[in-house]
Amino acid sequence: MVSFKSYFFQASIVLVLLFMIMTPSLARLHVQVSSGEINDICSKTFNPSYCVELLKSTPKTATADLKGLAKIILDLARSNATKTLDHIHSLIPKTTDHRLKESYQACSEHYDNAIGDLDKAESDFKQGDYFGMNIQASGALDEAGDCHDENEGLPADPSLRKGNQDLEYICEIILVVANLLKGSN
Numbered sequence: 001m002v003s004f005k006s007y008f009f010q011a012s013i014v015l016v017l018l019f020m021i022m023t024p025s026l027a028r029l030h031v032q033v034s035s036g037e038i039n040d041i042c043s044k045t046f047n048p049s050y051c052v053e054l055l056k057s058t059p060k061t062a063t064a065d066l067k068g069l070a071k072i073i074l075d076l077a078r079s080n081a082t083k084t085l086d087h088i089h090s091l092i093p094k095t096t097d098h099r100l101k102e103s104y105q106a107c108s109e110h111y112d113n114a115i116g117d118l119d120k121a122e123s124d125f126k127q128g129d130y131f132g133m134n135i136q137a138s139g140a141l142d143e144a145g146d147c148h149d150e151n152e153g154l155p156a157d158p159s160l161r162k163g164n165q166d167l168e169y170i171c172e173i174i175l176v177v178a179n180l181l182k183g184s185n
Contacts, residue, residue: 033061033069041069041180045172054170066184070125070133070177077140077170078118084163085111091157100154107147107160114143114167121174134178141171 033041038061042051055061060072088108095101117139124132144167151160 033064033066041173041176044176045169047169047172050166050169051173054173066177066180070174070181071122073170073173073177074118074122074125077137077167077174078115078122080163080167080170081111081114081118081140081144084160084167085115087157087159087163091160097155100151100156103150103154103156104160106150110143110147110150114140117143125178130178130181134175134182137171137174137178141168141175144168144171 035056038055039048039052042048042055045051054076055069058072058076061069064072085108088104088111092101092104092108095104117136121133121136121140124130124136144164148161148164148168
């Protein structure tokens with residue numbers, strides 16, 4: 001009986017060690033993201049200083065693990081897109097320039113699409129489909145870029161340009177985090 005218990009104990013330890021060796025990144029998902037890791041994530045974006053400032057100024061980031069950080073960034077992207085869309089809707093009736101009004105209407109469609117992409121990205125995230133999350137965030141980034149292109153050469157409201165740029169930067173962070181999550185599967 002003693003030898004069976006000893007054998008069972010040793011086999012259990014071996015299985016636990018194998019599990020830990022084979023899935024080290026799984027444990028990483030539940031560890032708080034450090035300041036150094038935030039800097040590493042941000043270094044992979046087009047505007048690292050914006051990324052670091054955004055993440056460090058968001059209170060929940062200080063205690064988030066990688067999945068928590070993904071949720072925070074998805075929420076920030078949706079909030080940005082929603083505020084920008086609301087702003088576009090406020091600009092349309094005030095605009096007398098026909099070309100500018102058309103560009104704002106096109107931007108409204110782009111932002112509707114971006115919000116839909118972000119909703120799908122969050123759904124993919126919840127299902128553990130980080131590749132899908134990446135694709136959808138890329139779509140939202142493209143929609144912000146398309147809105148920017150619609151206003152090129154027109155006297156568009158500067159806050160719209162800022163909204164486009166911010167959404168692009170936030171989506172870039174989502175792309176980096178989604179890639180890290182993909183690598184942890």
